[in-house]
Structure formats: C-alpha cells, structure tokens
Amino acid sequence: MIWYPYEQMKTMKQPYEIIDANGVYLYTKDAKLIDSVSSWWCMIHGYKHxxxxxxxxxxxxxxxxxxxxxxxxxxxxxxxxxxxxxxxxxxxxxxxxxxxxxxxxxxxxxxxxxxxxxxxxxxxxxxxxxxxxxxxxxxxxxxxxxxxxxxxxxxxxxxxxxxxxxxxxxxxxxxxxxxxxxxxxxxxxxxxxxxxxxxxxxxxxxxxxxxxxxxxxxxxxxxxxxxxxxxxxxxxxxxxxxxxxxxxxxxxxxxxxxxxxxxxxxxxxxxxxxxxxxxxxxxxxxxxxxxxxxxxxxxxxxxxxxENYMDKIKEIERITHRELDGFMAPGIKEVRIMGGCACIEVNDPEILEGYQDYAYKRGVFARPFLNYLYSMVPYIIKENELVQIFDTMKEWFNR
Ligand SMILES: Cc1ncc(COP(=O)(O)O)c(C=O)c1O
Missing domain, CATH: 3.40.640.10 (Type I PLP-dependent aspartate aminotransferase-like (Major domain))
Structure with missing residues (x-):
C-alpha cells in the first residue's frame, strides 16, 4: 500500500483519486477541479501540454x-x-x-x-x-x-x-x-x-x-x-x-x-x-x-x-490584487500576494479545517497547511478560473 506524505496514516482522510488531468483541471470520477496549487507548485503549464x-x-x-x-x-x-x-x-x-x-x-x-x-x-x-x-x-x-x-x-x-x-x-x-x-x-x-x-x-x-x-x-x-x-x-x-x-x-x-x-x-x-x-x-x-x-x-x-509567461504572471498578480486586496474576515491574520502566489494566513489552523472538501464541492482542489490557505496556480489559468479560486476562499470566510 502507499505510505502517503506528511500524513498520520491512521487518521488520514482518503485522498481524491485522479483519473485524468488536462490544462488547469484535475478529474476525479465525479468532479472537475481547478488545481489551485499546481501539484506542489510545479505544473506551471498545466497538465497534458x-x-x-x-x-x-x-x-x-x-x-x-x-x-x-x-x-x-x-x-x-x-x-x-x-x-x-x-x-x-x-x-x-x-x-x-x-x-x-x-x-x-x-x-x-x-x-x-x-x-x-x-x-x-x-x-x-x-x-x-x-x-x-x-x-x-x-x-x-x-x-x-x-x-x-x-x-x-x-x-x-x-x-x-x-x-x-x-x-x-x-x-x-x-x-x-x-x-x-x-x-x-x-x-x-x-x-x-x-x-x-x-x-x-x-x-x-x-x-x-x-x-x-x-x-x-x-x-x-x-x-x-x-x-x-x-x-x-x-x-x-x-x-x-x-x-x-x-x-x-x-x-x-x-x-x-x-x-x-x-x-x-x-x-x-x-x-x-x-x-x-x-x-x-x-x-x-x-x-x-x-x-x-x-x-x-x-x-x-x-x-x-x-508564450511570454512573465506577462501572464503579471496578469495573475494584477487579478489577485483586485480580488484579494483589502479582504478581511474574523480569524484572518494577513493576506499576502507576490507574483503567482497568494496566501491567507489565519490565526488558528482549526479555521481551515474542512476547507479542502468545501473547495472540492465548488470545483477547486486546494491543500491548505497549518495556518495557510494559499494558491500557486498554473500560469495558463484563465481569469474566470482564478476568480473561482478566490471566490471559494472568500465564501469560506464569509459563510
Ligand atoms: C524551496 C524548496 N527547496 C527544496 C524543495 C524540495 O524539493 P523536492 O520536493 O523536489 O525534493 C522544496 C519543495 O517544496 C522547496 O519548496
């Protein structure tokens, strides 16, 4: 069997099984998910280029x-x-x-x-x-x-x-x-x-x-x-x-x-x-x-x-600022943005418990850790997909 990374195997939540991936999307048997973390930050072109x-x-x-x-x-x-x-x-x-x-x-x-x-x-x-x-x-x-x-x-x-x-x-x-x-x-x-x-x-x-x-x-x-x-x-x-x-x-x-x-x-x-x-x-x-x-x-x-990725990243950063600048809710310590990375730091990791499943139901794959809810998107992401990621984050804090 697989021994998964960074997990207490006894209590680990079952990982989502991916059956296909294309562009910014991961597919499970019942969902199509935007990969908001680029598979640990590496899939800059998205899948299946x-x-x-x-x-x-x-x-x-x-x-x-x-x-x-x-x-x-x-x-x-x-x-x-x-x-x-x-x-x-x-x-x-x-x-x-x-x-x-x-x-x-x-x-x-x-x-x-x-x-x-x-x-x-x-x-x-x-x-x-x-x-x-x-x-x-x-x-x-x-x-x-x-x-x-x-x-x-x-x-x-x-x-x-x-x-x-x-x-x-x-x-x-x-x-x-x-x-x-x-x-x-x-x-x-x-x-x-x-x-x-x-x-x-x-x-x-x-x-x-x-x-x-x-x-x-x-x-x-x-x-x-x-x-x-x-x-x-x-x-x-x-x-x-x-x-x-x-x-x-x-x-x-x-x-x-x-x-x-x-x-x-x-x-x-x-x-x-x-x-x-x-x-x-x-x-x-x-x-x-x-x-x-x-x-x-x-x-x-x-x-x-x-494909002028540096321009694409500037555009991602611009949209990220537009969507997240000034965003605050109870439990949030700080919002940080740099290039193709955004992070909402919270005061207590419990605030992010359950976020992954919440995002899954809204078509986003996320993997918050400790006090950090973040995105590191593939650079080919479209504006509406990026907005979907940030809307999901904001809705979580405003629910
Ligand atoms: C800054 C930095 N250095 C090194 C590594 C380790 O890379 P790898 O997981 O390919 O061993 C990572 C992985 O996240 C990283 O973020």
Whole structure:
C-alpha cells in the first residue's frame, strides 16, 4: 500500500483519486477541479501540454535514460547550455539531480568542499533563515527551520553547524559580524519562503546579503526550487541579486518528471577544477540528467519563453490584487500576494479545517497547511478560473 506524505496514516482522510488531468483541471470520477496549487507548485503549464508530452514521447522512442557516469547525451548537453544561456551572470555549471532536496544537498556539499579544496577547514557553518524549508533530506532538514516538518532532528540535540536568522537586516549584519570567518554559505529561498508559510520579504535583504557575502567571502546560495521560473513575478530572483549557486527544480521540468539542477558560477566551479582528484565533486545520483526529464525541461523552457509567461504572471498578480486586496474576515491574520502566489494566513489552523472538501464541492482542489490557505496556480489559468479560486476562499470566510 502507499505510505502517503506528511500524513498520520491512521487518521488520514482518503485522498481524491485522479483519473485524468488536462490544462488547469484535475478529474476525479465525479468532479472537475481547478488545481489551485499546481501539484506542489510545479505544473506551471498545466497538465497534458502537447509540446512537453511530445518531447517526452520522442525521447522515449530513442532512449529513456543513460547514466552520466562515463556517458553523456544530447538532451542533457542542450539543457545545460540552455540553462547557462537563460540564467544571469556566470551561473553556467550545471549539476543535475533527481529532486529539489538532493539538489539542495549538492549545493551545500559544493559550498563546504569549495573551502576544503582551498585548505580552509574552519568554514564549517551555514547561515540560513528562520522558517526556511529546503527539502526533507537530512542536511536540507538541518538548514531548514520548521519544527512542524523536521522535529525528528531534535533527537540529535541542538544544531551546531547551522545558524537560522530572520529576514531582518540587523540580524543579518549581526550574524556576519559573529560568524563570518566560520561560514561557508548563506542559503535562502529568495523573496518567498514557501513551505515555511508563504512568507514574503524585501529584495533589500538579499542585496545586503550579497554585499556581506562579498565582503567576507561567503557563498550565497539561492534555493529557487519554488521561486524559479516566474513564481515571484521575477523570472528568477537571481535576475535581481546574483547568487554564487542557484538550485532549480519543480517548474524546471514543467512538473512533468522529477528533476532538479544545482548551477554554480565560475568561481565555484574553478574551486574544484584542479590536477588533484580529491578536489572533484564526489556526487552522482543515478538519474541525474535523465534524458526524458532533460527533454521535458527543454520543451518547458521553450514554452515559457515563447508564450511570454512573465506577462501572464503579471496578469495573475494584477487579478489577485483586485480580488484579494483589502479582504478581511474574523480569524484572518494577513493576506499576502507576490507574483503567482497568494496566501491567507489565519490565526488558528482549526479555521481551515474542512476547507479542502468545501473547495472540492465548488470545483477547486486546494491543500491548505497549518495556518495557510494559499494558491500557486498554473500560469495558463484563465481569469474566470482564478476568480473561482478566490471566490471559494472568500465564501469560506464569509459563510
Ligand atoms: C524551496 C524548496 N527547496 C527544496 C524543495 C524540495 O524539493 P523536492 O520536493 O523536489 O525534493 C522544496 C519543495 O517544496 C522547496 O519548496
């Protein structure tokens, strides 16, 4: 049987069984539902996009997978070139992996070894944010700061190599003052912290982070697994503040096959490029650069570019503001909007109990968590569909 994610299996509500999916819609045997959360934020083109489906089929007719150990292939080569072309600055060196969590692990390993390769063994600490979520593998959990997801780490006692700070410039300056010669990296979900509660913060924090990382020689890592490809209204937040390493996943492959990438700049890459074998990055997920995933990613990026997704996201943001600005009801703490993401934070999680079934009956699939009722819609959504999502949210609070 399936062991479902984030669920107490004993009390879990039966999940909805999906029998088909097309565009923004999921189909069960008795309902047609707008997917308001893009299947954990990855299905930016909606389901069954003909170009992406075709790219996968075409590649499957040649070969589905070969390892990148001692072998290479055109889809992975083309994807690495395409990423180097579309990513800002010299973020050109692509290390593929099979999930966002693993790609985060790779970024942290890169940062640690970058300094070891230089003979600097003192920089063992990582700076990260409070409410951070970077995935569910072990080091990703450790740099995260979410007691609801990662309390199991308490068994190991207090963290020793990770410092979590709030998104406040004073806290940032103090952390650098205290730890700057022990830090190898500062990892952030830039502008939008997703699973930690759709928390949004200002670009000035990242500008200051870049300045301090430069001053003290600390690597800046942007985990854009959730924010990459337009979610914040920026193509990448890296277009505005340039990190040393960027991590992409989810929308990288338009949500069609699990895949991710850790992209380093030349400075980081050069830190491994040497005559010494021990300076190599010793990592190699079996499915890295998977040919089906790489083909899907190339098609996804092509659609993203050709169909002016950034304009679509601006329009989603405009409609979201029109529908939700000023909306208040008893129990609501705050309404937050950024790009293709909206979040209603409530004072008590009980306020959202039963919302999923309520939305189901109104043709919307939603998955609120803790105190957060949110939308992260596919970018192809139409105005009336978007309004339906927000009307459902508002009716719930006004019922
Ligand atoms: C910012 C961020 N990083 C990493 C991950 C982990 O990605 P994956 O679920 O593909 O391992 C997530 C997943 O939600 C995420 O939001």
């Amino acid at each position: 003909p170009l992406i489906t075709e790219a996968i089929k075409k590649q499957a007719d040649k070969f589905s997978h070969v390892m990148l150990g001692g072998l290479t292939h055109e889809p992975a080569i083309r994807l690495s070139n395409k990423l180097a072309e579309i990513l800002p600055g010299d973020l050109d060196y692509c290390f593929f992996s099979d999930s966002g969590s693993v790609a985060v692990e790779v970024s942290l390993k890169m940062a640690l070894q970058y300094y070891m390769n230089k003979g600097d063994t003192k920089r063992t600490k990582i700076l990260a944010l409070t409410h951070a979520y970077h995935g569910d593998t072990f080091k990703a959990m450790e740099v995260g700061d979410d007691e609801d997801y990662h309390f199991v780490l308490e068994a190991y006692g207090p963290k020793t190599n990770v410092i979590n700070i709030p998104t406040e410039i004073d806290a940032l300056c103090q952390a650098f003052e205290k730890y700057h010669d022990q830090l190898n990296a500062f990892i952030v979900e830039p502008l939008l912290q997703g699973a930690g509660g759709m928390r949004m913060y200002d670009i000035s924090f990242l500008e200051k982070a870049r300045e301090l990382c430069d001053k003290y020689g600390v690597l800046l890592i942007f985990d854009e697994v959730a924010t990459g490809f337009g979610r914040t209204g920026n193509r990448f937040v890296a277009d505005r503040v340039l990190p040393d390493i960027i991590v992409l996943g989810k929308a990288l492959v338009g949500g069609y096959i699990g895949h991710a990438v850790t992209v380093a700049n030349k400075k980081v890459y050069d830190g491994f490029y040497s005559d010494d074998d021990r300076h190599a990055l010793m990592h190699g997920p079996t499915f890295m650069g998977n040919a089906l995933a790489a083909s899907a990613a190339l098609a996804s990026i092509e659609v993203f570019e050709k």
